[in-house]
Amino acid sequence: MPREHHAALVTGEGAVLVVGGEHSTRGTLASAEQFDPARGTWTQAPTLHEPRGEAGALWLRQGTVLVVGGVNELGTLATSEEYVPATCVPMTCEARGPACGVAPDGCGATLDCGPCVAGALPGVEQGP
The missing domain is CATH 2.40.128 (Lipocalin)
Structure with missing residues (x-):
């Protein structure tokens, strides 16, 4: 900024x-x-x-x-x-679990976790 x-x-x-x-x-x-x-x-x-x-x-x-x-x-x-100047480490799609679509990375940017399959919610972790 x-x-x-x-x-x-x-x-x-x-x-x-x-x-x-x-x-x-x-x-x-x-x-x-x-x-x-x-x-x-x-x-x-x-x-x-x-x-x-x-x-x-x-x-x-x-x-x-x-x-x-x-x-x-x-x-x-x-x-x-x-x-305390800890740096932000961005989240990965793999660390989010079974997520799809665009999701926040936890550091102010976004991740593209790939296409969503039927019934999956974009950027939301899905249950087992």
Whole structure:
């Protein structure tokens, strides 16, 4: 998602973690994304607890991120939060069990699990 006034950090794997910020029409953001420069792809990451633009961020020893201060629609924030930057691992059709059609992957995208047979519901796990 396009954003400005966000915090960005480089992960140990060389990816770029982007948290919070502001969007021109949506306002202050709580969303986070991770950019993999080797693949040139963006993936969703867990959201912040509170929308924050212009916040500071730094890695903590345990692998979490301290996100401090910033602003949102309520004004200047005098709070901080410990952010856990686990990356989203997309679900596969095989992991969903006997599903068919288009189904959510759990990371904001969709899967195409193949054609549905008579009586099957698209994107819904079927019983044995």
